[in-house]
Amino acid sequence: MSKRKQQSRRPLWHPAYWPSWCVVFLLYALAKLPESIKRRWSQGLGRWLSQRLSSRARVVDANLRACMPELSDDERAALVESSFVSCTRGLFESLQCWWGDTDTWQEESRVEGMEHLQEAIDRNRGVLMIGGHYSILDLALPLVGRHLTKPGYMYRPNDNPVIDRMIEQGRRRHFNIRPFSKRQLKDMIGFLKQGGQVWYGCDQDFGRKTDVFAPFFGVDTGCISTPTYIARESGASVLCVSHVRMPCGRYRVAFSPILENFGDCPRQDALSWNGFIEETVRAYPDQYLWLHKRFKTRPAGAAAIY
Template sequence: MNKTYRKPPRNTDFSAYRHPRWWPTWCVIGLMWLLAHLPLRLQWWLGKLAGLLALRLAARRRRITETNIRLCFPELTTEQQSALVRKSFIANGIGLMELGLAWFRNPKHFLDITRVHGLEFFEQARAQGKGVLLLGGHYSTLDLGGALVTEHIAADVMQRDHNNPLMNAVMTRARERRYGTVLGARDLRGLFRSLRQNHAVWYATDQDYGRKDIVFAPFFGIPAGTITATSRIAERSGCVVVPFSHTRREDKPGYDIYFHPALENFPSGNDLQDATLINRTIEQEIRKAPDQYLWMHRRFKTRPDPDDPGFYQRK
């Protein structure tokens, strides 16, 4: 008899994780806490080492990254593509270090090295009183960028829970300190409730979630399975969709947060047109710092024709 798998509910009570089987995870968490209190430049250096180590050892992720960059940047030479792959692993290695900063440090410590651009666009959107859907992406600054954003605006967040319950408890409790509400990835009822209360909700659509409820819209010129849920949410709630992103500076430790004008004529009533606009908007943000995007994800896993050979098959 087949049974539908249901993920167990979140348990953020640390007393539930005293059993010895959780001790290895506690050791990892303790190490993250210690590293988070090192000087930022040293953390970036350690993150670079971690990224280069992953580049050498994580063959599958390296192959996915190489494929994505080859598809999305055909104008680059082979040497330039390889250099971008290397930089991407370094950027995501630094992003791994920044998890500790986001979870265990107060983001106020980094406000003096953070610049915010276009905050007026968010304020204009929120003044309409129908809620704001913050259209983000999976950048390597994901957690720290989100924490820094909440120092300037009040926002809720939708998250995909971590597979490790203890790690998920730490992540969720850290985000609960920064965000108003931490919603599950499929908690649409909670999402609409937040929007009705004129909250801003961090939301990302730039991953491949399979063949259900999608259209194939161009992303860096490649047909990419793109969910239509963003249009449905905006249509049902009347919320305003505001693109935003965050990047790490390369010259010296520091961060930039960008808010942009709300999407116009959205939703348009045409799912493909809406998805194309969303992908183009995210693509423009990625091009600001291409190495800081999560290229390790199989963005083009779902093909328009199921019989087409996959991009990520081992040669």
Template structure:
């Protein structure tokens, strides 16, 4: 990624509370790995009860995607999912601040040769991932083994943005940060034979999306994956990471490139992507980011399945 630069302006009093919180997190993350997982589960329990709006979104998503499951099964996955979200906070801190050697000991990586082969052939690669709760740590672990460019959206808080970028850069010093809207830079990077991390599994609205089924529900699905592959002359290489049970670390899999992709039909391509998304989620549903409003954009005439957002009252001056 492009180099992060510390500025004295980040020491302004408006950022002191953030620095304090990050400092406490830095201290906590010194603890043993299994202790951090336990703290993450405890935090997830608090999030489950303290974030009713997000809990409801996840409940709706699970009900839409798995109508054949019993309510008890969905409730079990829901609670496990919030525990996974709690662990994600400490995994993010581990990715940013743990010594590289300590972090690397947690990784079991398969399929790295697929990225290596694409790079040796001078062909770009769309590293197609998903929004699992282990996203940050998975990217860090893979970044220790391969050069991966990343799509990046600047955080609104400059202090947090600096810490976040600095934490990522240390794993992938020769990578490039590409603004999410800079499509031209994306194509340029792919045509130069580089690999770019990209996740097509969220709802980005009607623009550049088509409606295709996801777990039997019509979902606004971006067509960018096939566009990047076609115009960037790149392979699409799926990538998943899994938090292993018993505190055994993480299994990262770089899957074989998609064959005969893209086609001439963007709807067929989007459906194929969603079918892969389904398979990846089914392998570890408790570790997926269900708190996202995946089905907020609906076909004409169909109502959103989520409760309306509550408007925050502005403080009177």
């Protein structure tokens, strides 16, 4: 019996999961700290992690070398540290999203391109929103969801059922948002056909599922054609969305114009969302999830980046 199947048969209170419950209780306690402390801790903890997690820091450095070769060594080192600080801040923001109140953050967020989203909703054939993995992490769902009438999102379940329960219950607190796992693609297409609006972050390396390459910061980057399939089968309007933390501490959500020909060509579709994400990252370079091995899958004959 595989480890995953064995886990799925265990009740969540099984002693094997007690360490995971300890993590949940610790994170819950952190979520209840005053915001000023969480902000201060994210600075120190982020800098500390950038030194302690050397293998992950090398991933960030390799990503930045590939995407921003114009940076000097000192500039790149500073951005590596800033990326860790930003992601650590994002963890605390996610904890607030799971167990706290985010109403003020939502109300004070700046929204750009709302007319594009409204046009897509008014077409009444569903909206597929191609997002990216930025450092605010799960806070993206309520920030975007407050502008939707029938929200949903695509997600990958966590391998640990206790941690998965923590994350998914936290996400579903907001706006009755509906989740869809990768095994529920047909359900999600049906949801879109009924006028649903789904956030889908497809900007990660999917390994063997990679079936198209498109430039991202000038690097041929592995992508998947699933968004093209979803758009074609559902008939949904497609646009891109970004969600970042601004230097002032508030948040910005931006919707692109509707991508009218999305669904015709997987590579052109990948070019569209890669270009939108790249534009956002250039404006907020510390906000992208550089810790991910985005370029692990390479075109035939291309040199490895990691």
